[in-house]
Amino acid sequence: MEKMPIVNLLEQTRQLSESGQRVRVLWQHPDTLVFIARGREYRSEFHINPSDETMYMIKGEMRLHYRTPEGKEEVAVIPEGAMIYTPAGTPHSPRFAADAFALISERKRRESETDRFHWYCQKCDALLHEETFTVKDYADDPVSKAYDKFFGSKEFRTCRCGEVMAVPESL
Numbered sequence: 001m002e003k004m005p006i007v008n009l010l011e012q013t014r015q016l017s018e019s020g021q022r023v024r025v026l027w028q029h030p031d032t033l034v035f036i037a038r039g040r041e042y043r044s045e046f047h048i049n050p051s052d053e054t055m056y057m058i059k060g061e062m063r064l065h066y067r068t069p070e071g072k073e074e075v076a077v078i079p080e081g082a083m084i085y086t087p088a089g090t091p092h093s094p095r096f097a098a099d100a101f102a103l104i105s106e107r108k109r110r111e112s113e114t115d116r117f118h119w120y121c122q123k124c125d126a127l128l129h130e131e132t133f134t135v136k137d138y139a140d141d142p143v144s145k146a147y148d149k150f151f152g153s154k155e156f157r158t159c160r161c162g163e164v165m166a167v168p169e170s171l
């Protein structure tokens with residue numbers, strides 16, 4: 001039997017800061033995938049996950065932007081020390097500072113499941129672009145890969161209304 005992991009969350013956040021990485025996977029198994037994420041200065045995408053998620057704020061506050069089934073954008077505020085449950089399929093965009101840390105719990109993706117990332121126009125709210133990923137290993141940081149693709153293409157960032165989403169200074 002594999003040794004059961006016991007993780008000191010504060011120690012892990014320190015190591016994550018020092019490494020400059022955004023994500024540290026604590027473990028990943030078919031029914032449980034847990035990682036710590038650092039915030040981004042700039043976050044714009046909505047993630048559509050085939051798995052349920054819970055997000056617990058170890059340090060700092062999260063503003064979780066999400067879209068209702070009617071397509072309306074709403075914001076849930078999760079203070080430090082609190083957690084939220086987000087059902088599978090909810091387009092959500094976790095926004096928190098670069099010195100804030102969230103503990104995120106999902107499960108490994110099943111055969112044929114894909115993750116989707118959506119961007120919406122900041123002027124008219126139309127869907128700008130969708131990226132889809134098969135997430136085999138969360139340590140590959142699929143969010144960063146989606147960002148590289150989206151911000152690498154002016155076409156993807158250009159809305160039919162004419163608005164172009166700017167590339168942030170740091171991704």
Ligand SMILES: [Fe+2]
Binds near residue numbers: 122126160162163
């Ligand atoms: Fe637009």
